Amino acid sequence: MNFSNRALVLFSGGQDSTTCLAWALSRYPQVETIGFDYGQRHTVELKVRPTVLEHLRALSPQWRERLGEDHMIDLSLIGKISNTALTSEAAISMQANGLPNTFVPGRNLLFMTVAATVAYRRGLDVLVGGMCETDFSGYPDCRDDTMKALQVALNLGMATRLKIETPLMWIDKAATWWLAQEVGGQALVDVIREDTHTCYLGERGTLHEWGYGCGHCPACELRAKGYREFVNAKAMP
Template sequence: MPPSAAAPSTPHLDPRTALVVFSGGQDSTACLAWALSRYTHVETIGFDYGQRHKVELDCRPRVREALAAQFPHWAARLGEDHLLDLGLLGQISDTALTETRAIEMQANGLPNTFVPGRNLLFLTFAAAVAYRRGASVLVGGMCETDFSGYPDCRD
């Protein structure tokens, strides 16, 4: 096969490497600690989609630093952090999570903060980054007991 027709090389997926979907909140911090206790290299990924609760995004670097300081044996395992702009979610959603308006329950039984497909998109983008980074494990903390009625956080 001529060099120009050769198949593109693919990254080696390392079973010791994980990518954690990390918002900076309680659930994803627990997931990050879980991954750091089990994998030799752990990277994090977060998503800025114009959400009103940016406090979690602001906490992400501080939480990572605190984990590394409080658990020095994890510091060497904690790899790069990735923050992706998914502002397009605000463009395709009609939700109080990405717009300035009152938060309330809708006639369909869901809160008007529900962003359809959000977790699916997070996992899809995380999988693409994990592949490029050689991570074979994705970790996400979509919590069923704290799902606020969101269908994409249920079992």
Template sequence: MSQPSDEGALVLFSGGQDSTTCLAWALERFARVETVGFNYGQRHRIELDQRQHLRRGLQALNPLWAERLGDDHTIALDGLGQISETALTRDEAIRIEASGLPNTFVPGRNIIFLTFAAALAYRRGLRRIVGGMCETDYSGYPDCRDDAIKALQVALNIGMEKRFVLETPLMWIDKAQTWALAERLGGQALVDLIVEESHTCYLGERGASHAWGHGCGTCPACQLRAEGHGRFVAGRRQG
């Protein structure tokens, strides 16, 4: 996109595959893009360490992206980890609870993230807030659903007297299509950057390097990423 919107955007940037793809998506569309990450005591905190490698990699891939990429912010939300007691915030086996949700669900996480992001966007003069929530390939988390994001946008705009737009470019695509979107945005170089530098594994293991990236290979996040990458590669061969 040669003529980006002159609006600024704030990207929820965890250091994972989805948020890296969302950051590239925003860099194509907006003249100024800032990033925010959250440290909530997550077991896979290593994702936060990967964020700067990814930001530098994106800048190196495209001079326009380098121009548009602005400040990075990290917000400590220790209290969220302390009260949630989930498999993402303490050392316990991943399983499905009686509620039908996996015990990796951190109640209120996306609601809290987007609320803090909106408060930061308010101060930074940014209207667009971009997140990697997805209702297609996801773990059943209710705060990833489109209805939840739309309802929160209304609440934030009423409560802050603003007209924020919560952008969710991955909402209706699956993991294979997310890989394909990254390829469209930045070619094989962006796909390689995501494979080599992003982190999605719930257990926080960089582990061996697989075709789809680093991770334990067995947790739900690794399995979803690996399966999506396999479908993406197969689709390219057929095409």
């Protein structure tokens, strides 16, 4: 484990970013979080963030000591210049370019740039994000090549040596549940299941076995499928 660096985690309040935050807390002596209000349709994810942070602190005295300041950034301009299913009431569908209309162009690029700026000011040298190329919808800004190129660009542009970590890049959603189990045990799995939010439509009326959500949007389907695979694997002798 590396205890020489300090991390800033892109934390939305969802399953992936919560798992990444726990992963960072198990590795780095100082961890801060950053979230973005970009006019997302599922603003409920912003409302659950404080609860998730509180519960993560309660899981471990070490995590409580390591988890520092949370930064909430207004990036509502993304919602103003985007016309996507995540920033409007449009029905989720595929576009002519082969990408779902849940893709918000430039979102992760801007997130990382703003996070790098905050990290520069705070003296943090690791950025942690939940981008994944295994279970994803084809978003080009979630790819490993994109993150590697962005790391080079940020360091050239700011004369820094920031490192971008993406612990979920090559694992599927079932393995993401397993990673949570390994890092924080069943207590962390329960926090993710009960407190985090992933549903694109912002539904939190029903607690399913895998968490809250509408159950039929792409985010819910992926989360539910991964959870079932995780539970089935745990039940095997």
